[in-house]
Amino acid sequence: MRFLRVLLLLAVWSVSAAPLQARRPLPIGVVFSCGPEDSMFRSSLSGIKRARSELDVKITSYLCNYNSAEYESTVAEAARRNRLVLAVGSPLAEAVDRAARAHESADFVLFDAKSVNPGVSSVLFHQSEASYLAGVLAVRLAARRNSRKIGIILGERGEKTPAMLDFLLGFEQGAKDADGRTTLLKRSVQSWNAPQKAKAIARAMHDEGAQVIFQAAGLSGNGVVEAAIEEGFYVIGVDEPQERLAPGVVLTAVLKRFDLALFDVISARVGGHLRRGATLHYRLWNRGVELSWTSNALIPDELRRELEGLSYRIVDRAIRVASCYNDDGTFKATLKPLPPEFSASGSGKK
Structure with a gap:
């Protein structure tokens, strides 16, 4: 009987070993x-x-x-x-x-x-959808400062990183739909990790009249926030709620829900x-991209309601936001890369 019991125990262990390994x-x-x-x-x-x-x-x-x-x-x-x-x-x-x-x-x-x-x-x-909303927001807040100039600073040019071009397409479309007279200043840091270079670009852009700057430049974007604190313009961040970096300066962020x-x-x-x-x-419909609203103090309630309404229209396809991606996710070959003037040294005016 003892021998049989040992055999039974061995059988149980051998049977249970596979599930334990699988788990x-x-x-x-x-x-x-x-x-x-x-x-x-x-x-x-x-x-x-x-x-x-x-x-x-x-x-x-x-x-x-x-x-x-x-x-x-x-x-x-x-x-x-x-x-x-x-x-x-x-x-x-x-x-x-x-x-x-x-x-x-x-x-x-x-x-x-x-x-x-x-x-x-x-x-x-599909960051272009949330970037569209950011473009509208930038124009509305710039107008409160009697300006029609806004800016965008990216980490790299779009032929290297299609996502950068997607940010630009949505932001520019939203800005132009909000006010066709808007001047959009454009720059690329050409680096994800050069905050001091980005800071200098942002200050120069503000000197040209930009009152709101959207940065999608990785760690370089921290330099844009530093410049905004010193110079007094507004910033739209990226990837995570960045209002905490400078509550009186950062309006919101284009969230990519990694x-x-x-x-x-x-x-x-x-x-x-x-x-x-x-x-x-x-996309917007599955909350994969969206605007953050950690702090609403800088954004009037009526503007927030406008942006929420536009978000629903994008989801319903009443507003078709330009994208650099085909339906299967491949890059649209018909799109041109960002022009040569989209650089740290170029004027970047449109």
């Missing part, structure tokens, strides 16, 4: 092109924390601090150590393509760009629903 936390590597101070990283954190809390996963973060020399090796390391690799930031696109071909057993998802590799899933944010997208993708993979090569779209 081991899913190893996930999240690679960021940016560093820990960047708004894109901070926006992603709550999604990672939620996944750790609600799902059976083990998540390791890798930060490249915009060092392009580290992109390929960092993504490759994440692929060797994890079964799911999430690459956050369009600069990682080429590194993801190479790693996916070398590590076919791992699943890869590229955020903020469309991968050319059919085995890599992609997450796209937190939501990261949790959705991780949840889908844990549940076995993530399809390789799929493209996931985040």
